[in-house]
Amino acid sequence: MANHFRSSERQGDDRLDSTSPQVPQADAVQGDGSIDPQSHVDAIAREEAANVRSTAAHAAPVAQAPADPTPQAPAGAEPLQPVTTVTAHTPEDAPQAPRGEGLVVSQTAGDIESQPETKSVFAPLQDDGNRVVPHTGRPTISLRNATLIYPAQPNKPALDGVSLDIYPGEFVFVVGHSGSGKSTLLKLLTRELRATSGKVIVAGQDLTKLRDRKVPYLRRQIGTVYQDFKLLPDKTVYENVAFALECIGKPRAVIKVQVPETLRLVGLAEKMDNYPDQLSGGEQQRVSVARAMVNRPPLLVCDEPTGNLDPAISLGIMRLLDRINRTGTTVVMATHDREMVDSMRRRVIALEAGHVVRDQEKGGYGFYGAI
Numbered sequence: 404m405a406n407h408f409r410s411s412e413r414q415g416d417d418r419l420d421s422t423s424p425q426v427p428q429a430d431a432v433q434g435d436g437s438i439d440p441q442s443h444v445d446a447i448a449r450e451e452a453a454n455v456r457s458t459a460a461h462a463a464p465v466a467q468a469p470a471d472p473t474p475q476a477p478a479g480a481e482p483l484q485p486v487t488t489v490t491a492h493t494p495e496d497a498p499q500a501p502r503g504e505g506l507v508v509s510q511t512a513g514d515i516e517s518q519p520e521t522k523s524v525f526a527p528l529q530d531d532g533n534r535v536v537p538h539t540g541r542p543t544i545s546l547r548n549a550t551l552i553y554p555a556q557p558n559k560p561a562l563d564g565v566s567l568d569i570y571p572g573e574f575v576f577v578v579g580h581s582g583s584g585k586s587t588l589l590k591l592l593t594r595e596l597r598a599t600s601g602k603v604i605v606a607g608q609d610l611t612k613l614r615d616r617k618v619p620y621l622r623r624q625i626g627t628v629y630q631d632f633k634l635l636p637d638k639t640v641y642e643n644v645a646f647a648l649e650c651i652g653k654p655r656a657v658i659k660v661q662v663p664e665t666l667r668l669v670g671l672a673e674k675m676d677n678y679p680d681q682l683s684g685g686e687q688q689r690v691s692v693a694r695a696m697v698n699r700p701p702l703l704v705c706d707e708p709t710g711n712l713d714p715a716i717s718l719g720i721m722r723l724l725d726r727i728n729r730t731g732t733t734v735v736m737a738t739h740d741r742e743m744v745d746s747m748r749r750r751v752i753a754l755e756a757g758h759v760v761r762d763q764e765k766g767g768y769g770f771y772g773a774i
């Protein structure tokens with residue numbers, strides 16, 4: 404895909420080598436772009452297992468490898484590279500990752516002690532330097548001249564003629580100043596909003612033509628994670644996640660298997676009977692990620708998922724989303740989190756006043772204010 408640059412945007416330290424050929428670990432993606440549920444669970448479990456081993460080898464005694472009853476990572480898989488694990492006692496203690504050297508884990512001691520089985524979820528994120536998904540086959544998302552005009556602002560489109568393609572297994576950051584149109588773009592993908600003109604195709608369906616009664620079926624294909632978690636306060640962790648499956652009519656037997664499995668993957672198996680107000684912000688966001696992924700959707704749409712979290716906890720959430728992405732789930736995330744974008748070096752789409760002004764593989768954040 405062509406990169407779009409406008410002279411108005413400063414590139415800063417975004418420029419980098421993007422020559423390494425890449426293959427995503429997307430062994431759970433099926434021919435039609437959907438996720439095979441069992442492969443998806445297996446793939447995350449394999450990622451977990453591979454990472455437990457690498458973390459244990461380099462961070463003992465914080466993380467001990469099991470005797471190795473674990474399955475081997477599949478051919479072509481990308482077990483995470485070992486990096487230094489740092490344990491911080493408060494988020495303030497957490498060391499900052501030096502620019503350009505990837506992220507250093509900064510996890511509170513309390514979290515590690517209370518969640519011993521989940522260390523692999525919080526193992527270091529790093530720029531592995533070679534993750535670019537080939538732009539071939541049918542895109543998961545295709546926008547063609549998509550324009551959205553809010554009735555309250557008829558002369559100022561929130562999105563103006565946006566065209567882009569996002570392919571299965573990509574991890575895409577959407578960045579830009581406040582008001583540039585990021586949330587509006589995400590809302591077009593979930594059909595919270597219908598484009599005023601142009602085409603918005605998600606998972607093969609033209610959402611500009613999709614009948615309202617079919618929208619719930621579309622949403623089964625899309626997990627959503629928001630800044631404010633949106634958990635149901637009177638339901639336990641288990642019930643919050645189970646509710647997502649109940650709403651789409653999953654049998655109780657399936658729910659009983661899938662919910663604990665997903666909570667284990669996000670490191671909350673021990674807290675499934677807690678209520679949201681008994682959890683930290685990071686734990687609440689992990690519940691919300693569990694809820695988003697429990698149905699193994701092929702697409703995760705995240706609107707500032709770390710916006711309410713301190714840097715140490717944000718890292719855990721990003722770690723989790725990165726891990727989910729590596730099993731084949733396409734992730735599109737609007738964010739103001741400069742450090743994260745600069746560290747992960749995934750595809751970056753930058754918006755300015757409703758226009759795409761940059762579309763860059765392995766991009767950096769650029770120069771946008773948070774407010």
Ligand SMILES: Nc1ncnc2c1ncn2[C@@H]1O[C@H](COP(=O)(O)OP(=O)(O)OP(=O)(O)O)[C@@H](O)[C@H]1O
Nearest residue numbers: 553555556561579580581582583584585586587588
């Ligand atoms: N419901 C609405 N009615 C009218 N205008 C709106 C509405 N929602 C958003 N807008 C306008 O549309 C434009 C894009 O808003 P949007 O929320 O998509 O921006 P954003 O990039 O997500 O901002 P932020 O980073 O602050 O979340 C802004 O000018 C905003 O004022």
